[in-house]
Amino acid sequence: MSSSPLTRTVTVRNAQGLHARPADMLVRLANRFRSDVQLGKADQWVDAKSILSVLTLGATCGTELSVSAEGADAEDALQAIGELFEGGFDEPNGVEDAESTVDS
Amino acid sequence: MKFSDFIKTDAIRAELKSATKPAVIEELVQSLTEAGEIDSEQRDDIIAAIMKREDLGSTGIGRGVAVPHTKHPSVQRLVGTVGVSEAGIDFDSLDGEPVQLFFLLISPPERPGDHLRALENISRQLRDETFCRFLKQSKTAQDISQLLQEADDNQFAAG
Numbered sequence: 001m002s003s004s005p006l007t008r009t010v011t012v013r014n015a016q017g018l019h020a021r022p023a024d025m026l027v028r029l030a031n032r033f034r035s036d037v038q039l040g041k042a043d044q045w046v047d048a049k050s051i052l053s054v055l056t057l058g059a060t061c062g063t064e065l066s067v068s069a070e071g072a073d074a075e076d077a078l079q080a081i082g083e084l085f086e087g088g089f090d091e092p093n094g095v096e097d098a099e100s101t102v103d104s
Numbered sequence: 105m106k107f108s109d110f111i112k113t114d115a116i117r118a119e120l121k122s123a124t125k126p127a128v129i130e131e132l133v134q135s136l137t138e139a140g141e142i143d144s145e146q147r148d149d150i151i152a153a154i155m156k157r158e159d160l161g162s163t164g165i166g167r168g169v170a171v172p173h174t175k176h177p178s179v180q181r182l183v184g185t186v187g188v189s190e191a192g193i194d195f196d197s198l199d200g201e202p203v204q205l206f207f208l209l210i211s212p213p214e215r216p217g218d219h220l221r222a223l224e225n226i227s228r229q230l231r232d233e234t235f236c237r238f239l240k241q242s243k244t245a246q247d248i249s250q251l252l253q254e255a256d257d258n259q260f261a262a263g
Contacts (some may be wrong), residue, residue, distance in 0.1 A: 016216045020163050020171060024198060051165045051198065052231055058224030059159060060217050 005036075005070035008078050011062065014091035018059035019049075022089035027051045029080055037081070046100025048081070105221040107229075107252040114139035115185035116245040120206070125195050129154050129172055131210040132187050139185075142210065146178040148211060164197030168240065169230055170181070171223065173209035182218045184209040186252070188242050204240045205230075235260040 012018055018026070030037040030048040037048040041063065046053035047066070059065060065085075069077040115135040122128035127240045132150050142150060153174040157163070165172040185208050192202030207226050211219040230236050235255055242248045254260065 017220045019216070019220055020165065020173070021161055024161055024165075027198075052167065052169075052227045055165070055223045055227035056231065059221045060220055 004027055005038075005068045006074045006078055007066055007068040008082060009066055010085035011064050012059050013061065013085065013093055014088035015061050015093065016091060017061050017063070018054065018057060019082040020055065022091070023051050024035055025089055026081065026084060027054055030077065033069070033071070033073045033077040033080075035069040035074040035077050037077055038068045040066035040068065045097055105218070105225045106256040107225065108256050110182045110184045110218075110222050111207075111252055112136060112139050112141050112185055113245075113249050115141060116248050117185070117187040118242050118244050119246055120187045120193070122189070123191075123193060125158065125193065128187065128189070128193050128195075128206060129158075129208070131207060132172070132185055135185050136183060136189070136208075136210070141183045142176075143178050146176065147204065148180070149183055150174060150176050150251040154208070158196075160197060162196040163184075164195035164199075164201075164203050165227075166199040166201065167198060167236065168192065168201055168204040169207070169226075169236075170195050170197065170203040170205070171207045171209065171226060173211070173219065175213040175219075176210050177213055179210050179212055182209065182211045182215065182222060184222065186239075188240060188248060190240075199236060205236070218223055229255045229260060232260040 034035045039048040040047050117135050122131045137147050154172050157174050162178050163172050187206040189204050192204045195203040
């Protein structure tokens, strides 16, 4: 058991970005784990268990974020959070939408 | 993005009269209608859209703050207002606490980035407890307007 934080990179895939509802989903998920979970955008790190903090990232579609977890269930936390981002928070996928839209 | 980029001063409401979630949403949308920011014919449709969004999950994000919002094709740019209720209103908040501070936002459907930047600004400023407390204690629209201006001038949150 290592006590150093585990990290991974996730990408915001849903077209609307990390707005209030996805942020709520993320915070609820993060709170299920005992590990300390942080979310980072460039050099800005925030507590992934606080919605007010997560919203300060203003992460739009396509933004890459770092997730860092430290604690006994850190690995599970990163896995679950990664899946939430990959699933686009059950919202329309921004990348596909962009490809299928022709600007007029 | 600053408060002055989207909060319409004429629509700010201190001492909200409403005591329920539907009533406060209507009161704030009405304030934007009276300020001439939204078309009065679209008022009811906008209220319904905001309520529908609340059904997906409350925008009461905790600390006595809510950010009711919707996208609506009738607005050309992001418009918003602020309302303060001294008593607090039950809003099914994520933390179960009544809401005293409301930031209501209506954005054009094709501008998700603007909505995110407004949320970013609101949440960043509200992390400052002094700003949050002063807003909740505001008795007049002028007090609120001045606090938003001071926040825009970086007199509260540093980053």
